[in-house]
Amino acid sequence: MPGYGARYWAERTPASKRPKYPVCRGELSADVVVIGGGLTGAIAACVLARGGLDVVVVEADHVASGGTESGSGVVVPQPAPSFALTSAVLGLRDARTAWKETRSSALEFASALRRLGIRCEAEPMPLVVTAPTREVAVALRKEQAARRAAGLPTSWQTPPALAGLIGTDTAGGLKLTESIGIDPVRATFGFLGAAVKAGARIFEKSPVKRTRFTRTSAQVVLPDATIATRGVFVATARPGAVFPQLRRHVREFEAYAVVTEPLTASMKRETGRRATILTEAPDGLHWLRWLNDDRAMFVGAPGPIVAPRLQEKVLVQRTGQLMYELSLRYPVISGLPARWSWSTPVVTTTDGMPWIGPHRNHPFHFFALALGWHGEAFAWFAAKAALRHFTGAGRREDSVFGFTR
Numbered sequence: 001m002p003g004y005g006a007r008y009w010a011e012r013t014p015a016s017k018r019p020k021y022p023v024c025r026g027e028l029s030a031d032v033v034v035i036g037g038g039l040t041g042a043i044a045a046c047v048l049a050r051g052g053l054d055v056v057v058v059e060a061d062h063v064a065s066g067g068t069e070s071g072s073g074v075v076v077p078q079p080a081p082s083f084a085l086t087s088a089v090l091g092l093r094d095a096r097t098a099w100k101e102t103r104s105s106a107l108e109f110a111s112a113l114r115r116l117g118i119r120c121e122a123e124p125m126p127l128v129v130t131a132p133t134r135e136v137a138v139a140l141r142k143e144q145a146a147r148r149a150a151g152l153p154t155s156w157q158t159p160p161a162l163a164g165l166i167g168t169d170t171a172g173g174l175k176l177t178e179s180i181g182i183d184p185v186r187a188t189f190g191f192l193g194a195a196v197k198a199g200a201r202i203f204e205k206s207p208v209k210r211t212r213f214t215r216t217s218a219q220v221v222l223p224d225a226t227i228a229t230r231g232v233f234v235a236t237a238r239p240g241a242v243f244p245q246l247r248r249h250v251r252e253f254e255a256y257a258v259v260t261e262p263l264t265a266s267m268k269r270e271t272g273r274r275a276t277i278l279t280e281a282p283d284g285l286h287w288l289r290w291l292n293d294d295r296a297m298f299v300g301a302p303g304p305i306v307a308p309r310l311q312e313k314v315l316v317q318r319t320g321q322l323m324y325e326l327s328l329r330y331p332v333i334s335g336l337p338a339r340w341s342w343s344t345p346v347v348t349t350t351d352g353m354p355w356i357g358p359h360r361n362h363p364f365h366f367f368a369l370a371l372g373w374h375g376e377a378f379a380w381f382a383a384k385a386a387l388r389h390f391t392g393a394g395r396r397e398d399s400v401f402g403f404t405r
Helices: 008-012 039-050 083-090 092-116 134-149 159-166 184-197 244-249 265-269 308-329 376-390
Strands: 026-030 032-035 055-058 127-130 155-157 173-176 201-203 210-213 218-222 225-229 232-237 251-260 277-280 287-290 296-303 338-348 355-359 362-369
Touching (some): 008 338, 039 055, 039 092, 039 184, 039 232, 039 376, 055 184, 092 184, 092 376, 155 159, 210 362, 355 376
Parallel strands (some): 055 201, 232 362
Antiparallel strands (some): 155 173, 251 296, 251 338, 287 296
């Protein structure tokens, strides 16, 4: 029977093997306060602390919980499914900058894991964007042409080439080699550990009630503490109750994830090399990742936020839907049951780009919100941009995902 509501990444690292941090109490001060102890906050804490700033991290629950342990652990080198559509919205120059910065951030993210010795099962996993029909393939070739004209490296894969790689029929697709797969929970612990070594202080079970500011500084107010600071890095994915006025900038929905039981030997022979991350054009609403223990992780079935009384029923329905859709792509695994299934929050924007940067109505704050389906590369970009912002070394490129776009 599926473990409805159980999360694969959470169960792989039980509570007994997780680091524990105290509750924040008293009067403190810091150069930067990071609100949120998920992967985005952990990366920010590491980058800011190693950049010479005094950092405090406050997490409302336990670190690496929430969106981090419900994610897919996929670091992708592109900010949106379509460069052509993004160019039409942002303009060619800003779209090109967004793609180049995201690709660079994905590469730097992988390099940081190696440099810091973070053990999170990181491994290269090319991203393949497939065309299910000839009509979609024609549109995808135009997308490739638009990217190449902008100087963005993108290779086309023919149906025979993809058949051997992914083990299913397509009309062709794009292949990007800079993506990686990780265990997001263990990656979070690794970045937090590196942050602590650099002097950061981490607190759990310390929800932020509000932030306030004067002309010269800001305060982060918690139930049992107040932190004086000149910088606040907001890594909460959604605006939440602390920044309700920013809700108009985001769109929230729920997606669902399943992880199967291990594939049998005969299944493995007919499912390709199982070393890729797969999504389909034109929308990229479903993502498939093969895991090290011969399981498939399939994420998709997006829909509106579900009322609590309906969550269990909807989760059962979405689990069945995802397993059916997965079997259509790989008939050989039809009948293979799901072992885990859960809902995962997705926060994005109308144009699909994240909100990263300062906001004029919130002095001393730097936001990393609405990072979308796969925000790991965005999280790295946000951390580096925040370090430049708080040290007065910002670049024009840092505003590509900002509130002023």
